[in-house]
Amino acid sequence: MVHHTRIRLAATAAVAVAALGLTACGSGSGDEVVDKPKAKASATAEGAAEKEAPAEKSSAAPEVAKVGDTLALKGMEAGSGLDVTVVKVADNARSGDEFFAPESGNRWIGVQFQLVNTGTKVYSDAPVNGAKMTDDQGQQFGTVLADITAGPSMSSDVRLKPGAKTLGWIVFELPKASKAATVTFGMDSGFAEQIGEWKLS
Template sequence: MFQHTRIRLAATAAAVVVAAVGLTACGAGADDEIVDKPKTKASAAGKGQEKNEEKGGKEDAKDEGKGSGVAKVGDTLALKGMDSGSGLDVTVKKVVDDAKSSDEFFTPESGKRWVGVQFELVNTGSKAYSDSPSNGAQIVDDQGQQFPSVIAEITAGPSMSSDVRLKPGAKALGWIVFEVPKASKTATVTFAMDSGFAQQVGEWKL
């Protein structure tokens, strides 16, 4: 009986550890680096920033005036993974608010709606990329509430695969779906490599 009690306590402790890891993956940590500058203007390496500094900051002022300093739909962000040599160019291609289900038997819960975001991933690293991209994506509303992705098929187009494998230079395209309250106003969509565990988090304004 004593042995059974020890086994039960060990199982409980393991469950607590798994739950803690899951919570860490879903939320952005204090040490995370938010990447929101489009690659064409300023990549994660800061090349665009260096050019602007050489011009006396004129380009920065111009971008701020147009509100184009932060990544938006259509922009590409260069992100890095946890492993050395892993990297992606991530582009938010399209967004469909109140997306329609392609399956009449599977629709959003009462009081909620689906928001579809089409992502393009290009492996810019020196090693193969293998992950379930939807695990690292979230939508955030104007109140700061975060909503993870859901498994759903929408009429806008094919979903992003749950098992994406890309050799260096290869790309993947697909929709990731999020379920949010009908009253919520979406503000940003975020993406991080390694199922959300990577330190760099890409952010696009919706």
Template sequence: MASTMLATSLLLTTTACSSGDEVTTKPNTPAKSERPTADAKTTSPEPSKEADAKVGDSITLRGANDGEQLDVTVKKFLDPAKGADEFNQPQSGKKWVAVQLQLVNTGSRAYSDSPANGAKVADTDGQRFDSWFGEIAAGPAMASDLNLPAGEKALGWIVFEIPKTSKVVTVQYGMNSGFAEQTGQWKVS
């Protein structure tokens, strides 16, 4: 009995630690000087106020392959998002919301992906929604076949179709069409 419990405990520990999946909500902060200046007064440090990322904040994410890294910024969020024309409209009983993402390749190699595949939104009920094809009046869509060289950036809108009664509270983005171990999360309301 004891050996069975030990084996089960080891299996559960191994399983829990093996995934490596991580959702990060901590925005990037400007680097601070680590050395105090000669005239710096000795004071107790202020308590850390780690707020969740919000619209305008960047989160650094690692990709699934060595050298893949992006600084991802939620530039804008629209609820509702207006269709570009009479042909680009949500289905009956639905509305469109949209997030404008900026991706900056801070890695050491080119990054290739379809960014909309790695984006999701969640509403107040916990329902999660994948991206949706639609052109909006706010501006151009994020490239569907992005090939981003190191040091360059991409900017574009990703659209989601959700029930009219839903209120989106978070946006998530994961590299490699959402299969990377890290996912960034931003509060939008």
């Protein structure tokens, strides 16, 4: 147990150091929450039909992003941007390593993110630093550097040229009794002004 605790602490320290390195670059984070999804390409025909009868949707609540939706986010530097999609969620995710598992009383929730560089500059970051999960009580949870059986993990060192994309799982550790409510993602290890938010329940 001591060995695995050291691995967990070392991983957490590495993420914290990476995040601290960015504090000097920007003052605050999350000044703007983005939760309105981009229109899906497959919904073009439906969109044409909706234009004919806009009154039907006028009384509906504003649409907020959920699993499967894409949010357009901007980074701190001019010309940096991502289209971020929460592709899938795996609650009670199983560890891909027989020696590494959630702490007693906790569980892992995996979220598969797709990142597409929509900017004019190379995107270079550790995406796990910019992701957080909140439960229905308002408690926030950070990420765990873990491999799960649902699929390959998001790289801790992503570099994307304009137009390129990457796909991978980011893992969060929550108490078994907690109900996941939202997941958020921000560029620049979470220090960008725009933070994307997806509703999970």
